[in-house]
Amino acid sequence: MRKLSMVALSLVLLLTACAPNFQKQEEVVQKKDDDTKEKAIIPKYKISDEYYRTIMPFEPGEARGMVVNNLNTRYDITEFETGLMRIAQNSFSTDQYVFKEGQYLDGDTVTSWLNRKMTDAQVKAKEEELKKKTKKTKVTVDNPGLNPADPGTGDVHERNKKNPIYLAHILEHDYLVKVGGEKGTYQLGGVAIGLAMNSVHYYTKEKYGAVYEKNISRAVLEREGKKMAQEVVNRLRGIKELSNVPITVGLFEQQSKSSVVPGNFFAYAEVSQGSNNIGSWKDVKEEYILFPSDQAQKDHRDDLTFFQNFKQDVETYFPNFNGVIGKGFYLDGQLQELNINIPIQFYGKAEAIGFTQYVTGLVMEHFPSYVSVQVNISSVMGPEALIVKKPDQDEPFVHIYQ
Structure with a gap:
């Protein structure tokens, strides 16, 4: 749970x-x-x-x-x-x-x-x-x-x-x-x-x-x-x-x-x-890569694929939304950390909570266990939620901002 x-x-x-x-x-x-x-x-x-x-x-x-x-x-x-x-x-x-x-x-x-x-x-x-x-x-x-x-x-x-x-x-x-x-x-x-x-x-x-x-x-x-x-x-x-x-x-x-x-x-x-x-x-051998980007397509196609799958599933929740952006940190050519920003407009706290639960499930479903993932969900009112999954972690940390 x-x-x-x-x-x-x-x-x-x-x-x-x-x-x-x-x-x-x-x-x-x-x-x-x-x-x-x-x-x-x-x-x-x-x-x-x-x-x-x-x-x-x-x-x-x-x-x-x-x-x-x-x-x-x-x-x-x-x-x-x-x-x-x-x-x-x-x-x-x-x-x-x-x-x-x-x-x-x-x-x-x-x-x-x-x-x-x-x-x-x-x-x-x-x-x-x-x-x-x-x-x-x-x-x-x-x-x-x-x-x-x-x-x-x-x-x-x-x-x-x-x-x-x-x-x-x-x-x-x-x-x-x-x-x-x-x-x-x-x-x-x-x-x-x-x-x-x-x-x-x-x-x-x-x-x-x-x-x-x-x-x-x-x-x-x-x-x-x-x-x-x-x-x-x-x-x-x-x-x-x-x-x-x-x-x-x-x-x-x-x-x-x-x-x-x-x-x-x-x-x-x-x-x-x-x-x-x-x-x-x-x-x-350190490097930061923007997801999605031409460089990610050229040098890290497999990582871009699971990011794109995550992005598409996020967009099914809000069909007209396409603002998922990620920043990947690579060490020796291996993805170590992925920070994702999702800026979106909510019309109530219940909506933000429901969306956060949905995204949390996508994080656990789409990303390899060895990658540290952090998702920041925000709106025009400021930060709405934070999701953090450390490598090999069975359950992520999720915080809803009050």
Whole structure:
């Protein structure tokens, strides 16, 4: 018998049973970079082994919020951050390490690294400008930009096609590890760095003119990303606190501004403690696929077939409805998760409940047992129901929003 949480009391009981027990927490000492120590708290409750615990009190990252401005879509923003955590788990176990937002790359540093490299002529012009402003006879201009230089002369289209902006954002995650006893000290044990690469370079001829696009192939992104990664590691080693910790670097390909699925990490490398050398790169075989789509038809026909069968059965309930959209997450070519959105207009709560029960049966009937499926049913009033089926689960979790 399928379980429907249909009244407020059941929701309260559910939240009571599943909420973290904040009385169960670990008081520890956090060792700072200047050898000072301060008390910190690490909650003992952890949602699952897929997530890191976070040290408290929470310290915002030095470049907090920049990812929102630098990436194209909210899908890429979410996946870039959560994907970097998955990459980090290859190097830093969730059982031994705790998460902390990046504390060493501030906003100004990240911005300067994302700039274009200046040409010699541009550096000289900048120096002359500073001399006039400061009335000094000698000035030094930093030139840390990692993206290709733009000479600033010639046809704008040719310049942008030849020298596109490859690197969109740099994200730092810090991982602390215990170095003492049961109530021991935590200190920095490793750093994960994500480089978000552009699959599409957008540019204009004038400030408020038409926007043009330059597609960038995965092969080019990989080549340029690996070169940039080595330079980033060299610079991180120049930061005193990061001179001797393991570093993991991941390359992320973000999608276009019009995409309804996120990009994905496609390679990562581990740099051992105290080393500047990036050894061998490892492929990350992750991918998001939209259902239905031409790509799903081309690369995942069997998965598209059971999705289409599900979609058709949903549409028999409301014959004029065709809004079932799915997003599949693939790992090593195998479908792992399928998130389905069904936006529909209901004319009463009883109708929403009946439809949810019908869809729940379709979920159990159509999808393979090894796939994790989540169905979000919504209306113009907001979320109506949530259906979650975990792999090899006999009964799904179903929640009706009140």
